[in-house]
Amino acid sequence: MSACDTYVQQILEVISADPEKTVLSWRDTSLSAAEFTHSVRSAAHALHRHTDGGEAPVVAVLTTTNTPATLLLRYAANLAGATVVHLHTTNAVDPGDRLTADAELRILKETDATVLAVDADHLAVARRLRDRMPTPLVLAGLGPLGPDVLDLTTGDAAAFDPSGIEVDPDRTAVVTYTSGTTGRPKGIAVDFRTRGWFISAGLKTGYRAAYLATLPMSHSSGATTDDSLASGGTVFLHDGFEPGAVLSAVEHHGISRLLISPPQLYQLLDHPRLSTTDLSSLRMLCYTGCPASPERLAEAVKVFGAALIQVYGTSEAGAVTILMPPEHADAELRRTAGRPLLGEVRIIGQDGEVELPAGEIGEICVRSPLAMRGYVADPELTARTLRDGWLHTGDLGRFDDRGYLHIHGRMADVIKANGIKVHPTAVENALLTHEDVVQAAVFGTPDEDRVEHIHATVVLRDGATATAAGLREHVAAALTPNHAPARIDIRAELPLTGIGKPDRARLAADARKG
Helix, strand or coil: CEHHHCHHHHHHHHHCCCCCCEEEEECCEEEEHHHHHHHHHHHHHHHHHHCCCCCCCEEEEECCCCCHHHHHHHHHHHHCCCEEEECCCCCCCCCCCCCCHHHHHHHHHHCCCCEEEECHHHHHHHHHHHHHCCCCCEEEECCCCCCCEEEHHHCCCCCCCHHHCECCCCCEEEEEEECCCCCCCEEEEEEHHHHHHHCHHHHHCCCCCEEEECCCCCCHHHHHHHHHHHCCCEEEECCCCCHHHHHHHHHHHCCCEEEECHHHHHHHHHCCCHHHCCCCCCCEEEECCCCCCHHHHHHHHHHHCCCEEEEEEECCCEEEEEECHHHHHCCCHHHCCCEECCCEEEEECCCCCCECCCCCCEEEEEECCCCCCEECCCHHHHHHHEECCEEEEEEEEEECCCCCEEEEEEHHHCEEECCEEECHHHHHHHHHCCCCEEEEEEEEEECCCCCEEEEEEEEECCCCCCCHHHHHHHHHHHCCHHHCCCEEEEECCCCECCCCCECHHHHHHHHHHC
């Protein structure tokens, strides 16, 4: 496989058809297709020249996540055949959430990074990290950042010939770190072949997407960025998610594509300017990261109905299932995660081998071209997760008779209370059917005798009158009395993990303190 077959070269070929078109916009900065291509190719040439045509390096990128530098550096390194490691954050929702310096140092060591690409805002941190590395580490950046920093803008774009660089399709293209559910960052390696799959839809689409990126480009938003550029479209970068700014951008720039989390969808629904904003350009409003409230989705259908798309997936597996806009009109289907998008999805029993029939709950396992190559520097975890070509997600689910997937939470989150196994997601869904509840998180907490009890924390809509006792009765009626939480706390908001899901671990810790 030559570099001309990589996803970066394919994207550059697409956008070259209209060199004056704006392809990237951030704050007051806009890059045309010609400017974008020149920046990527010149940086790739400088990087390749630095290695003197030898083995492609591992380039760690430490930049403010949702800025042009993050995208330009990834493209340049991948075009030169190098592996890119995102070093800024493990958070898939908040671009401003930084890793600690110690975590960054560990990642540099375990990925065998040889180049640290930075922007001006992170230069001081990068120098300190370089000085703590046991092996030489080259600093690089887009511009003259100092005598000790390789200026990647000095490359010759015209002289760079990517066809002369052989890129193994099985070579790791990008490593993204995620905190997952353990708190210790895990490096998820995706190869060049898989990265190419990410843009396949964009290459075939019939319209140029205008994508507003508010989620960190170091995570799933990066793949959506690639796909949007592959359509010949434009990417608008925001430093984070602010509902008013998002609504303004949709109207002002004719945004056709959004990728957000369910809590962010609720913020849009509750914003006072929603009803007066022109949303006619919006064709794809994808929400992902955690289960959404069926009741709030019913509200969203009235506003975004023709654009709503639910995607269930994991950082390791990529997109697994999808619920399309017409399916959102069905109240029952809004309780599901949709049907398989690509590859195969199975529900496997506790033995880890037997496939379960429709209706039975087990582990969701995936065989897909979007799946990761493995975890960096953790062969044991890789072997447990990838078995016989199947990726074991650790998520619990079941298929119904129509082939739609229902999510029942994480295997590790199952609560053993009242003599039964209680799936937190089932109780959360029951709480969310109450008209006053807009968010819910359910978890287990042990008492002094180590007996586990069901605990819930909920967020109520403005003006709600629901009480903890009333909500317990609601769950008992919707499920069984044994599913009713022993305690329900009401909060103004739920803490979220880095992937946008309710932080059950933090809530459980708070409950134990209480």
